[in-house]
Amino acid sequence: MEKEAKIYVAGHLGMVGSSIVRKLQNEGYNNLLLKTSIELDLRNQGAVENFFATEKPEYVFLAAAKVGGIMANNTYRANFLYENLMIESNVIHQSYVHKVKKLLFLGSSCIYPKLAPQPLKESYLLSGYLEDTNEPYAIAKIAGIKLCESYRRQHGCDFISAMPTNLYGPNDNYDLNNSHVIPALIRKFVRAKENEERHVEIWGTGKPLREFLHVDDLADACYFLMNNYSDLEFVNVGSGSEISIKNLAKLIKELSGFKGELKFDASKPDGTPRKLMSNEKLAAMHWMPRINLREGLEKVIGDYTETSKV
Numbered sequence: 001m002e003k004e005a006k007i008y009v010a011g012h013l014g015m016v017g018s019s020i021v022r023k024l025q026n027e028g029y030n031n032l033l034l035k036t037s038i039e040l041d042l043r044n045q046g047a048v049e050n051f052f053a054t055e056k057p058e059y060v061f062l063a064a065a066k067v068g069g070i071m072a073n074n075t076y077r078a079n080f081l082y083e084n085l086m087i088e089s090n091v092i093h094q095s096y097v098h099k100v101k102k103l104l105f106l107g108s109s110c111i112y113p114k115l116a117p118q119p120l121k122e123s124y125l126l127s128g129y130l131e132d133t134n135e136p137y138a139i140a141k142i143a144g145i146k147l148c149e150s151y152r153r154q155h156g157c158d159f160i161s162a163m164p165t166n167l168y169g170p171n172d173n174y175d176l177n178n179s180h181v182i183p184a185l186i187r188k189f190v191r192a193k194e195n196e197e198r199h200v201e202i203w204g205t206g207k208p209l210r211e212f213l214h215v216d217d218l219a220d221a222c223y224f225l226m227n228n229y230s231d232l233e234f235v236n237v238g239s240g241s242e243i244s245i246k247n248l249a250k251l252i253k254e255l256s257g258f259k260g261e262l263k264f265d266a267s268k269p270d271g272t273p274r275k276l277m278s279n280e281k282l283a284a285m286h287w288m289p290r291i292n293l294r295e296g297l298e299k300v301i302g303d304y305t306e307t308s309k310v
Contacts, residue, residue: 001029001058001059001102001226001227002058003028003029004031005029005031005058005059005101006031006033006055006056006057006058006059007024007029007031007032007033007057007058007059007060007061008032008033008055008057008059008060008061009021009024009032009033009034009061009063010035010042010060010061010062010063010064010087010091011062011063011064011065012032012034012035012063013036013037013171014063014064014065014067014171015167015169015170015171015172015173015215016063016106016164016167016215016218016219017061017063017064018170018171019169019170019171019215019216019218019219020061020063020219020222020223021034022216022219023216023219023220023222023223024223027223033055033057035051037064042064042086042087042090042091043083043086043087043090044090045086045090048090048091048094049090049094049097051094052094052095052097052098052100053098056098057095057098057100058100058101059100059101059102059103059226060091060095060100060102060103060104061103061104061106061222061226062087062088062091062092062103062104062105062106062144063106064087064091065084065087065088065106066079066080066083066084066087066137067137067173068080068173068179068180069179069180069181069184070133070134070203070269070271073133073134073136073137074132074133074134074269077135077136078136080134080136080137080140081136081137081139081140084137084140084141084144085140085143088105088140088143088144088147089143089147091103092105092144092147092148092151092159093147093151095157095159096151096155096157096159100157101158102158102159102160102226102230103148103157103158103159103160104159104160104161104162104222104225104226105144105145105147105148105159105160105161105162106161106162106163106164106222107141107142107144107145107161107162107163107164107234108137108138108141108163108164109163109164109165109166109211109236109238109275109277110130110131110134110137110138110141110272110275111125111130111138111141111142111145111163112124112125112130112275113126113127113128113129113130114128114129114130114131114132114272114273115128115129115273116128118274118275118276119238119240119276119277119278119279120236120275120276120277120278121236121278121280122163122233122234122235122236122278122281125142125145125234126142131271131272133269133271134271141163144161145161145163145234147159148160148161148234149161149232152232153232158230160225160226160229160230160231160234160235161234161235162221162222162225162234162235162236162237163234163235163236163237163277164213164218164221164237164238165211165212165213165236165237165238165239165275165277166180166181166182166210166211166212166213166275167180167212167213167214167215167218168180168182168183168212168213168214168215168296168297168300169214169215169216169296169300170215170216170300170303171215172215172300174186174187174304176188181210181245181248182212182248182252182297182300183304185200185202185248185249185252186252186256186297186300186301186304187304188200188201188202189252189253189256189258190256190258190301190304190305190308191308192258192260193256193257193258193259194308197260198260198261199260199261199262199263200249200253200258200260200261200262200263201263201264201265202245202249202262202263202264202265203264203265203268203269204245204264204265204266204268204269204270204271205264205266205270206244206245206246206249206262206264207244207245207246207270207273208244208245208270208271208272208273208274208275209242209243209244209245209273209274209275209276210242210243210244210245210248210275211238211239211240211241211242211243211275211276211277212239212243212248212293212296213237213238213239213289214289214291214296216291217237217239217289217290217291218237220287220289220290221237221282221287221289222237224285224287228285229285235281235282236277236278236279236281236282237277237279237282238276238277238278238279238289239279239289239293240276240279240283240289241293242274242275242276243293245270246262246264249262250262251293251294251297252297252301255294255297255298255301256301256305
């Protein structure tokens, strides 16, 4: 990407989008197109068409999405399917119509079948049944991958896709009804410490294994792919290591300074038993993450603790 190029980061206020913006600015890119959802409703076909016709972005990072944890995905199934389909369809199609040089679509590791072999390789897509609790979101993200593939095949568009593993980092969502596991646990432990509570309740058995990646590592990978990758198949972006929810809770408990007990509510859903992504493809391109889990969590918990006191 040329330094003076006009770059549209869709979803720049979210955790992923804001990290991509920071990365681009650090690399010397200042001609960035940034629109809030109030300024530009990406679900609205006409609004997106007008935006592309007027602004004519040269590069697009599609990080905008309706996201949430297990409860939100399972409760608002229609919303997650419809809104994500509309967002990606509008942005990808208008990128084709207005001759965007390159587009990067961001998906999610939930696209893989619930019981797919581990670690998850890109070739395992559509090889089995999805996890039911987030099936609508996964279907929408699979559709985004296939849109990029299809516009490349039919029209020669340089549209690529990246599938990040579970993310955490600055600008995360700490709403307990809609957050993912790391921000939910951080909020619970920090508040429990502040309120001198005796225990913290954690959903599920604690047995599932999860892989986590700091969002700044993802942004670095996205920047790398935009400059170095151009092919039909999507690319996994992971850390290559995993941890059980129980051990994750213990680590966050330690780093937050909470001294009470952990109580696991086995009546709540666990989700997919294991979800480790293969990072072979990116590693072969000589890209690897830099931020280990303990180091990343320590910084995030410190920042959240300070913010929660304000």
